[in-house]
Amino acid sequence: MSSTLLEVTRAAHEEVERFERLIVKDLQREPASNKERLFQNHRVRNMIDTITSTTEKLIEIYEDKDNARKDEIAALGGQTATGTNVFSAFYDRLKEIREYHRRHPVAHVVDAAEQYEELLKEEPYIEFSGEEAFGRYLDMHELYNEYVNSKFGEAIEYSAYLDVFSQPDKIPCNLKLTRQYKEYLEHLLEYLIYFFQRREPLQDLDKMFSKVETEFEELWANGKVEGWESKGQENGDVSAPDTVIDLDYYSTVEELIEVGPEKLKEALAALGLKTGGTVQQRAERLFLTKHTPLEKLDKKHFAKGSHLLEKNGAKQASQQKDNFKEIALMEAKMKRLCELLNETIMQTKENVEKKQALTYEEMEAEREEEEVQADTESDEEEQQIYNPLKLPMGWDGKPIPYWLYKLHGLGQEFKCEICGNHSYWGRRAFERHFKEWRHQHGMRCLGIPNTKNFNEITSINEARVLWEKIQERQGLNKWRPDLEEEYEDKEGNIYNKKTYTDLQRQGLI
Numbered sequence: 001m002s003s004t005l006l007e008v009t010r011a012a013h014e015e016v017e018r019f020e021r022l023i024v025k026d027l028q029r030e031p032a033s034n035k036e037r038l039f040q041n042h043r044v045r046n047m048i049d050t051i052t053s054t055t056e057k058l059i060e061i062y063e064d065k066d067n068a069r070k071d072e073i074a075a076l077g078g079q080t081a082t083g084t085n086v087f088s089a090f091y092d093r094l095k096e097i098r099e100y101h102r103r104h105p106v107a108h109v110v111d112a113a114e115q116y117e118e119l120l121k122e123e124p125y126i127e128f129s130g131e132e133a134f135g136r137y138l139d140m141h142e143l144y145n146e147y148v149n150s151k152f153g154e155a156i157e158y159s160a161y162l163d164v165f166s167q168p169d170k171i172p173c174n175l176k177l178t179r180q181y182k183e184y185l186e187h188l189l190e191y192l193i194y195f196f197q198r199r200e201p202l203q204d205l206d207k208m209f210s211k212v213e214t215e216f217e218e219l220w221a222n223g224k225v226e227g228w229e230s231k232g233q234e235n236g237d238v239s240a241p242d243t244v245i246d247l248d249y250y251s252t253v254e255e256l257i258e259v260g261p262e263k264l265k266e267a268l269a270a271l272g273l274k275t276g277g278t279v280q281q282r283a284e285r286l287f288l289t290k291h292t293p294l295e296k297l298d299k300k301h302f303a304k305g306s307h308l309l310e311k312n313g314a315k316q317a318s319q320q321k322d323n324f325k326e327i328a329l330m331e332a333k334m335k336r337l338c339e340l341l342n343e344t345i346m347q348t349k350e351n352v353e354k355k356q357a358l359t360y361e362e363m364e365a366e367r368e369e370e371e372v373q374a375d376t377e378s379d380e381e382e383q384q385i386y387n388p389l390k391l392p393m394g395w396d397g398k399p400i401p402y403w404l405y406k407l408h409g410l411g412q413e414f415k416c417e418i419c420g421n422h423s424y425w426g427r428r429a430f431e432r433h434f435k436e437w438r439h440q441h442g443m444r445c446l447g448i449p450n451t452k453n454f455n456e457i458t459s460i461n462e463a464r465v466l467w468e469k470i471q472e473r474q475g476l477n478k479w480r481p482d483l484e485e486e487y488e489d490k491e492g493n494i495y496n497k498k499t500y501t502d503l504q505r506q507g508l509i
Helices: 002-027 032-063 068-076 086-103 118-119 141-148 158-164 179-199 204-222 253-257 261-270 279-290 303-311 313-340 342-357 360-376 401-408 427-435 437-446 460-477 497-505
Strands: 415-416 424-427 487-488 494-495
Touching: 002 032, 002 068, 002 118, 002 204, 032 118, 141 158, 141 179, 158 342, 179 313, 204 313, 204 460, 253 261, 253 279, 313 342, 360 401, 415 427, 424 427, 427 437, 437 460, 487 497, 494 497
Parallel strands: none
Antiparallel strands: 415 424, 487 494
């Protein structure tokens, strides 16, 4: 109803302001976990989408293509087309406004904190598969199966596929121009976009892709797109690569004959050329397309049913070049997304390799630990962390993963008598402690130099026995602390003990 157009405009502006205040209030809160941060980003994304749709409606109202807004503003001043009395027009509008609010009771003005507070506690539904683990990893098993079962793919492991899927330059050019590869690339790009939108809902993909397209156009015009250098130039040969054989790898007809008659026939059929004759004739006919565009070939080389290709050779070449460009642009967008998701790709590969190294019992123990941590996760920092396996604490204040605990052998205890029977957990910590202050102090108290000869020695008696044997073997060349023990000053200069002590007494260091 046109009589309520101004009221609709006012309500729309009010709604936009409400959501703007809610976005600011939501972003001022620091999420307690990555999951809560993801919820927050999606809440903000949903509110931004609502603001965008409301603003588009306001633009339509202000454009006023049907002059409804103009007529309503004129009616406010008592100017009516029928010449109605000013007071009658006023009471008619008052009645319409009351009727509008009666039919829309929720349109009354309230504080955003009262009506929309529950929006800040909402947990939006985000569709992640179990393999994706709420956005931590990629789930590319379907794409992997599509890759290994294709002509352009290789029979490799899933973990190896995670390394190569972002490097399409390794695939031969002639295989990239097949419909199968184009469909695979579309599926790959579609999944990466969908995952990125769920993982980073506040990122502007359109703006990012616009920048990628601008850079791509410049590189394509100069023939500098990686893997497509000769396809972007204006005078580049665009006839040969459409075949199932890449003629760039063959320099003579004899080399082309080794491909075989069937593949030569398929390549000729793809170009609309005659497929008959001996293997030698087929190879010669196909080799002509390496340096000669299709539109310049003699008509006698074309099959009877390919008259359209004869007449419109230049047009087909142009369409073929556009097909190259489309595939190359999709590859550029895919590479850009892989750069943004590089850390996630690496984590996915590490997770896959980790699962391959775990036993069933270890996987179950880790799964139970993750479930327990998810159930006991709280916003309170002082809450006691549930740790039934007594695992050591990590840098984030939480128990380290069970697989990492087993990998570093943190369940093994090593005691060192020289360090005062101090315990070291794990082989790595035990080996490192020989260079630490505690062990060095213990060796100094025993009057024994802490050299490599005493690595792996933890018993006082064994250390003394070994030191006596070394002294007997060295004889006069035994270790002399005043000349052989090294000291370092603040500037990094190295002195023996005697020189260092003398300089220190003189106040020079």
